[in-house]
Every structure is written in C-alpha cells, then in structure tokens.
Amino acid sequence: xxxxxxxxxxxxxxxxxxxxxxxxxxxxxxxxxxxxxxxxxxxxxxxxxxxxxxxxxxxxxxxxxxxxxxxxxxxxxxxxxxxxxxxxxxxxxxxxxxxxxxxxxxxxxxxxxxxxxxxxxxxxxxxxxxxxxxxxxxxxxxxxxxxxxxxxxxxxxxxxxxxxxxxxxxxxxxxxxxxxxxxxxxxxxxxxxxxxxxxxxxxxxxxxxxxxxxxxxxxxxxxxxxxxxxxxxxxxxxxxxxxxxxxxxxxxxxxxxxxxxxxxxxxxxxxxxxxxxxxxxxxxxxxxxxxxxxxxxxxxxxxxxxxxxxxxxxxxxxxxxxxxxxxxxxxxxxxxxxxxxxxxxxxxx
DNA sequence: AAGCCGGGGTT
DNA sequence: AACCCAGGCTT
Numbered sequence: 001x002x003x004x005x006x007x008x009x010x011x012x013x014x015x016x017x018x019x020x021x022x023x024x025x026x027x028x029x030x031x032x033x034x035x036x037x038x039x040x041x042x043x044x045x046x047x048x049x050x051x052x053x054x055x056x057x058x059x060x061x062x063x064x065x066x067x068x069x070x071x072x073x074x075x076x077x078x079x080x081x082x083x084x085x086x087x088x089x090x091x092x093x094x095x096x097x098x099x100x101x102x103x104x105x106x107x108x109x110x111x112x113x114x115x116x117x118x119x120x121x122x123x124x125x126x127x128x129x130x131x132x133x134x135x136x137x138x139x140x141x142x143x144x145x146x147x148x149x150x151x152x153x154x155x156x157x158x159x160x161x162x163x164x165x166x167x168x169x170x171x172x173x174x175x176x177x178x179x180x181x182x183x184x185x186x187x188x189x190x191x192x193x194x195x196x197x198x199x200x201x202x203x204x205x206x207x208x209x210x211x212x213x214x215x216x217x218x219x220x221x222x223x224x225x226x227x228x229x230x231x232x233x234x235x236x237x238x239x240x241x242x243x244x245x246x247x248x249x250x251x252x253x254x255x256x257x258x259x260x261x262x263x264x265x266x267x268x269x270x271x272x273x274x275x276x277x278x279x280x281x282x283x284x285x286x287x288x289x290x291x292x293x294x295x296x297x298x299x300x301x302x303x304x305x306x307x308x309x310x311x312x313x314x315x316x317x318x319x320x321x322x323x324x325x326x327x328x329x330x331x332x333x334x335x336x337x338x339x340x341x342x343x344x345x346x347x348x349x
Numbered sequence: 350a351a352g353c354c355g356g357g358g359t360t
Numbered sequence: 361a362a363c364c365c366a367g368g369c370t371t
Contacts, residue, residue, distance in 0.1 A: 028366045035357065035365085069355025072369075106368045126366045146350070173366055182364060183360060210363095214352070241370095243354070294355055295364095335356065 002191050003171030006178055008033070011040065013170070018092040018117045019050045022080075025109045026073050033177070039068050050092075053078070054085030062246055062332035071245060076104030096122045107153070116166035123156035124169040125149075128176025133159075134208035135180060138197025142211045214296055220257055221301040222264060223250040223340070224273050225285070228308045232322050235331055243294065248331040250303075258289065258300065280309035285344070292336040303340055 007013070010033065012024035023043060027036040042064060047053040053061070058078045065074035080102045084092060093099045095118065099110035107125070114120035123129075130143040133155055141148040161168040179186060187199050198204045226234045235248045251273040253264065261282055264270055285303040292299040323331075328341060 025366070030355085030365055030367055032358070032365050067356070069357085070367085072354065073367090076368085104368070108367060112366070124366075127364070128366065170366085177366075211351095213363095241353095245354090292356095296353065296355090 001171070002179075003167070003174055007170070007174050008178075010037070011044075016117045016166075018094075018113055020044065021113050021116050022092065022105075022109075023077075025112045026077055026104055027068065029073060029109070030070060031068065036068065039065070050081050050085055050090055054081040054090075058246065059332065063330070066247075066332045066338070067335055071247060073104055075246060079103050080105070092117075094118050096120055112169060115160075115169050119165060121157075121160055121162045121165045123153065123160040123165075124173065125153050125156050126173055126176075128173040128180075129156055130208050131182065132172055132176045132180045135185075135198035135204055136192050136196050138201060138203065138207070140207065140209050143208045144211050148209075217297040219297055219299050220255045220259075220289075221299050222253040222255060222259065222270075223301065223303045223337075224253060224270070224306050225250050225303055225340075225344075226277065226279075226306045226308065227325075228322075229310055231325050233325050233328065234321050235323050235328065235333075236321055243297075244334050246332075248333050249337050258302070261304075264304065274306065277306070278309045279306045281305075281307045283307070285340075290336070290340070292334075299336065301336060303344075 012020055015021070024036075024040055027040055027043070043053075046064060047056065058075065061074050061078050062071065065071060068074075083102070084090060092113075093102065096110050096114040099105055099113050100107070102110075105113075111122035111124045114122045115124065130152055133139065133152055134141075134143065137155065139151065139155075141151050143149070143152060156172075179190065185204060187193055187196070187204060190196065190199070193199055196204075198207050224234075226232075234251055236251055237246060237248050238244045239246070253267055253269045253273060255264075255267060259267070261284065265282075283305045285305050289300040289302050292301055333341070
C-alpha cells in the first residue's frame with residue numbers, strides 16, 4: 001500500500017490518545033504540518049494531559065499559540081479542555097456525533113478523532129481529500145459550495161475502508177499532501193494514473209474548482225509605543241470582534257490613510273490613548289510602513305515612539321496597563337508586534 | 350450563502 | 361501576486 005511506504009513519521013501517528021489527536025487536529029486546521037509540528041511538541045511538553053491544559057490560563061495558552069494564527073482555535077481549545085475536564089470528568093466524547101458538539105470541532109475534526117481513536121467509519125474531507133477526489137473522479141462541483149461539501153463527503157464516505165478507517169483517512173490525506181499536490185503533481189508515477197479522470201481529460205490543473213474569493217482590504221495602523229524613563233511601556237488587550245482577539249498590542253490609532261505627526265495628533269483616538277501622559281517627544285520609528293499581510297487584509301503599520309517626560313512620573317499619572325518593557329515578552333502578541341519588538345530591541349531596551 | 354479569521358510556504 | 365494549508369464559526 002502506498003501509505004505504508006510513503007508516510008511521514010509524525011508524533012501524533014504513534015498514539016490513539018484522543019487528547020493528543022484532538023490537539024494535533026486543532027493545530028493543523030488550515031495549517032501545514034511543518035508549521036504546526038513545533039507548536040504541537042511545545043504544547044505537549046507544557047500540557048502533557050488535558051488536566052494541565054484545563055487548569056492553566058487562557059493567556060498562557062495564547063502565548064504558546066503565538067504565531068500560529070487563527071487564534072479562535074486556541075480560545076476554543078481552552079474552553080473545550082475546561083468543559084471536558086470539569087463537566088465530563090476528563091473523558092473525551094467517544095463518537096463522531098458527540099465530538100461535533102465540542103467548540104472548534106467541525107465535521108473534519110470530529111471525523112478524524114472518531115476514526116483514528118475509536119475506529120469509527122467517518123471519512124475526513126480536508127483540502128487534500130477535496131483535491132484527490134475531484135481529480136480522480138473528475139468532479140467539477142466547487143469544493144466550497146454547499147453542494148460540493150455534501151457531494152465530496154458522501155463520496156468519501158462511500159470509499160472509506162471500514163476495517164481501518166483511521167489509517168484510510170490519514171492515507172488519503174498524506175497522498176494529497178505528498179503526491180497529488182496543488183501544483184505540478186507527479187501524474188507520471190501516480191498509483192491512480194490508470195483511472196484518474198482528470199488526467200485522462202487533461203484537467204488536473206483545473207481541479208479542484210473553488211468559488212472566487214474575497215478582496216483584500218487595506219488598513220492603516222499607528223502603534224504608540226510609550227516609553228517612560230522607568231523603562232515601562234503600555235500594552236492593551238484586544239477585546240473586540242475582529243483580528244487578534246485577546247492578544248496584546250501597543251495602543252493603536254487606526255486611520256483612513258498614512259498620517260504624519262501633525263495629523264496623528266489631531267486624531268481623537270490618539271488623544272484618548274495619550275490622555276494622562278506627558279509626552280515629551282513623538283518620533284516615527286519606521287518611515288516606510290511595515291506591510292503585514294493577513295489572508296484578507298493588508299496592514300500598513302507605523303510605530304511611533306512616545307517618550308514621556310520626567311514630570312510624568314512625578315505627577316504619578318498612571319494607567320493600569322503599564323508594563324516593564326522586559327515583561328512585554330510574557331504577553332501573547334501578534335507577529336506584527338513581535339517583529340517590531342525584535343527589531344527595536346537590537347539597539348534599544 | 351457569504352464573510353471572517355493568521356501566518357507562512359510555494360510557485 | 362496568487363494560491364493554499366490535516367477548517368470552523370458567525371452573520
């Protein structure tokens with residue numbers, strides 16, 4: 001069998017422990033194995049069982065998750081760990097239907113856990129499976145349409161081997177990831193070359209079909225990096241809807257376009273941010289905006305260094321979010337902020 | 350049904 | 361610059 005010869009030796013392949021499988025599957029949602037692997041190792045070391053994960057803090061989980069993206073996964077991970085530990089005596093649901101009720105667990109993840117841990121015949125349909133099935137069977141139904149989602153799940157369910165559903169699921173995903181790749185698949189040495197409809201019809205490059213997607217928004221961020229003479233700065237936690245929920249960042253002034261110092265000081269948000277501080281100097285750190293690219297928006301970002309005067313300390317003006325600069329690294333921050341801190345630290349701090 | 354949610358690798 | 365990754369939730 002192809003899988004047994006070509007499979008990668010990955011840590012979650014040596015266990016049927018639902019905790020480990022669940023953790024790996026959540027981490028690998030929309031994430032490459034190579035990117036998720038080091039996070040998986042660190043999480044397992046920090047939280048060997050669901051008990052440790054459930055009894056830590058959300059901040060600690062987010063800090064360990066930092067850089068992996070899609071942070072709602074980390075928040076749902078924590079919520080689910082607490083639910084299982086406190087409401088279910090630490091015992092995972094043991095079938096597909098109950099697994100589906102867990103936060104952050106959809107059809108794919110429930111199928112993966114049920115098939116791998118409990119030998120339940122539930123076919124996974126991830127990006128790899130969509131690609132392999134659409135090509136081999138020559139299916140042009142858009143994979144991200146309601147009809148496509150149903151059609152591919154049904155087909156996958158027909159094909160799955162009921163004797164080793166977990167192995168079957170991992171095999172077809174591995175095949176998609178390693179052989180039937182998005183670009184330049186090696187059709188010449190493919191085990192399905194005798195029956196692949198896409199190959200026969202020369203449609204490999206056009207399958208799978210995906211419905212067109214979103215346009216990218218531009219946003220303009222101005223971060224106010226407050227530096228007191230005591231070596232403190234200010235971080236705020238993002239609590240609203242949108243990107244980076246629950247992560248920390250410097251006080252943010254978002255504008256409609258790039259602004260200079262004069263314009264920045266006229267923005268109401270800036271005045272709210274700086275209220276209570278005696279800012280001695282405001283210096284633009286990066287003349288050229290840092291362009292941080294997310295999948296759906298580009299963030300044109302400038303950092304402004306706001307140095308506080310000595311008078312500021314004497315007045316005892318204080319805010320609850322003041323943090324020694326050395327402690328900034330304890331907080332979960334977006335990669336955009338982390339990159340700035342690394343760059344800034346080279347000659348400062 | 351459509352939009353939103355990250356960061357990084359590949360081409 | 362476009363595409364995609366062991367998807368799921370919200371509107």
